Amino acid sequence: LATIRADGRPANRTLSFRGFLHESHRLMFVADARSHEAVELIGSPWADACWYFPVTHEQFRIGGPTTLIGERIREPNLGAVHKDCWRELSDGARLTYALSAPGEPRNSRVPFPTDGPDLTTPLPHFCVIVLEPREVDHLEINGKPQNRWRFSCDSHGRWSAVEVNP
């Protein structure tokens, strides 16, 4: 997921896909609210996900605005999503939210906690990133020579597609 830093430079990292929000086309990821990606998305919500499928040799580039669902969201539907994503994390992933702020110098005198946090109550810094696709670039590398389409969504939510040169 590519984002923009406060100084205007790009940032990029691998995130695990956590499913679609409410069976819509909106993609979910999780993040620590103290992480660079969360802070960057609050400042510049538009993100670009690049997802490469090595078996089928397809690439999807998915751009759009993001929303962060954190502990202060009180909409009932989103609260359930927040809890569901927390429950579905591995123990190791949940544990990272009990540590000091990501990216800060590690203090070796502070031992890492080893007990997994409670399954039912997300820790305060846990948040869900929701990416709303507005532009999709789909590349089939196995084509002859390659096939590529660009899909875009207008302000009324209508999608259009155009085949483009690879």
Added chain:
Amino acid sequence: LATIRADGRPANRTLSFRGFLHESHRLMFVADARSHEAVELIGSPWADACWYFPVTHEQFRIGGPTTLIGERIREPNLGAVHKDCWRELSDGARLTYALSAPGEPRNSRVPFPTDGPDLTTPLPHFCVIVLEPREVDHLEINGKPQNRWRFSCDSHGRWSAVEVNP
């Protein structure tokens, strides 16, 4: 590789790693000079590569300025690199440089060429992207819970490392 579009939004795509320039730590990729990535890098040279190694569960995020080596570069060393990268492409990859501009609407009446371009002479739009690492973020996901280091290079080329929270 994440870049910045002219409108300030992030762009992201998968590129194949084409080796290190002159056995330095500079990474090489190839691109069509008419592609969005090449145009974006000319406007905003700083890029951020995210490279995930699924077998070892390690992630490297490599940020730094980029240089494009195209047909107008006349430095002998870089000219050889340009030709070497061209020669090492697959036939299918070389063929894409003989097509119409990437990302433009595809004209189905123009048949794709099927003869591979000459091995020894790069086509005019072929260029090599050289990324000079200045910041590296290395994450070991298999640590307990995870291990992460941040490396950075100062203006004198001296590297320093700090262990940070995952």
